[in-house]
Amino acid sequence: MNAMRAVGRPRPAVEHMPAYRPGKAAAQAEAEHGITNAIKLASNENPLPPIDSIVAAVTAAAFGANRYADHRATAVRERLSSWLDVGVEHITVGSGSVGLLQQLFLTYVDPGDEVVYPWRSFEVYPVYTQLMAGVGVATPLNADHAFDLAAVAAAVTDRTKLVLLATPNNPTGTALSTTDVATLLDGISPATIVVIDEAYREFLDPSFGDPVSELVPRYRNVVVTRTFSKAQGMAGIRVGYAIGDPDVIASIDKTLFPFAVSALAQAAAIAAIDAEAEIGERVANILSERARVIAELGNAGWKLPDAQANFVYLPIGERADDIYLGLEQRGVVTRPFPNEGIRVTISTPEENNRFLDTLAEVMASS
Numbered sequence: 001m002n003a004m005r006a007v008g009r010p011r012p013a014v015e016h017m018p019a020y021r022p023g024k025a026a027a028q029a030e031a032e033h034g035i036t037n038a039i040k041l042a043s044n045e046n047p048l049p050p051i052d053s054i055v056a057a058v059t060a061a062a063f064g065a066n067r068y069a070d071h072r073a074t075a076v077r078e079r080l081s082s083w084l085d086v087g088v089e090h091i092t093v094g095s096g097s098v099g100l101l102q103q104l105f106l107t108y109v110d111p112g113d114e115v116v117y118p119w120r121s122f123e124v125y126p127v128y129t130q131l132m133a134g135v136g137v138a139t140p141l142n143a144d145h146a147f148d149l150a151a152v153a154a155a156v157t158d159r160t161k162l163v164l165l166a167t168p169n170n171p172t173g174t175a176l177s178t179t180d181v182a183t184l185l186d187g188i189s190p191a192t193i194v195v196i197d198e199a200y201r202e203f204l205d206p207s208f209g210d211p212v213s214e215l216v217p218r219y220r221n222v223v224v225t226r227t228f229s230k231a232q233g234m235a236g237i238r239v240g241y242a243i244g245d246p247d248v249i250a251s252i253d254k255t256l257f258p259f260a261v262s263a264l265a266q267a268a269a270i271a272a273i274d275a276e277a278e279i280g281e282r283v284a285n286i287l288s289e290r291a292r293v294i295a296e297l298g299n300a301g302w303k304l305p306d307a308q309a310n311f312v313y314l315p316i317g318e319r320a321d322d323i324y325l326g327l328e329q330r331g332v333v334t335r336p337f338p339n340e341g342i343r344v345t346i347s348t349p350e351e352n353n354r355f356l357d358t359l360a361e362v363m364a365s366s
């Protein structure tokens with residue numbers, strides 16, 4: 001009887017909201033297909049565990065975990081401030097950059113407000129828009145699978161509260177130059193917040209520019225979000241940061257749920273900044289593997305969008321589902337976008353070779 005009765009009354013926005021879809025775990029693919037030795041190239045994670053000094057910092061912090069963390073993450077903000085050469089009042093820290101993105105939605109989007117983002121892009125943008133009962137306005141990508149900023153500019157109205165620009169973009173990997181973003185910003189009212197989501201910043205060619213030094217000082221409505229999840233290999237620790245105008249930072253700070261960034265995460269973030277050179281070497285390895293994978297795919301006849309992050313995107317349209325499944329049945333778990341393409345994380349040389357060989361096998365058999 002009880003089981004038949006509805007429990008609670010979720011807000012309509014939540015009831016109709018799609019759940020966030022994380023990348024499939026290797027163990028799940030193994031169970032589904034009755035295989036062993038599956039590898040996960042589905043979530044743009046770093047293939048290596050965090051470096052020793054990060055693990056040591058987390059371990060040391062665990063001894064004090066009976067206490068609540070510093071809610072404001074003061075030490076991390078100060079360390080970020082000197083590292084980025086930006087005033088500490090311009091910086092905040094959140095529970096991953098998705099946490100900060102959610103805070104931006106909580107701060108700026110009321111029911112009916114518009115949120116503009118090129119699409120396809122990061123999957124949380126429409127999910128968060130729906131959570132707030134906002135109105136998502138998706139603009140098309142261009143023929144190179146990159147953002148069409150003229151289309152973005154045309155979509156922004158006085159009802160637009162947020163514009164979300166992932167650069168490099170997930171899943172296509174293409175990036176925006178700060179010059180092009182500045183042109184867009186010149187035409188946008190300061191009443192609209194423009195979020196530059198740089199989760200993959202460390203993998204980006206520096207010639208695209210740095211929005212923290214070039215755009216934040218010029219445009220008060222720009223917020224840059226970054227993370228320790230990817231280059232620093234801390235996806236499971238959850239810490240990200242945002243840089244913007246002090247008024248914007250103070251507003252979004254109000255929406256951080258208490259103690260959202262654990263003491264372990266704060267200690268890890270500081271250790272990661274301290275280990276910039278060591279982490280830079282790991283990033284360089286991923287970049288050289290990215291170049292090798294792209295070259296090998298090119299030799300096999302693939303035409304890919306410009307890849308500026310730690311993944312490649314195969315825009316194979318309606319064959320995406322079949323090829324994804326063929327890879328997964330052979331133990332290579334990638335991220336499918338049905339009827340559009342497949343995103344594949346760059347990993348260690350061994351795992352990248354496994355992907356390349358398996359893809360060749362799947363293509364030959366399909």
Ligand SMILES: Cc1ncc(COP(=O)(O)O)c(C=O)c1O
Pocket residue numbers: 043044095096097098099122166169170197199226227228229235239240
């Ligand atoms: C574009 C983009 N932004 C943000 C994130 C989230 O990163 P974090 O682990 O910092 O929440 C991701 C993760 O995949 C991403 O692709």
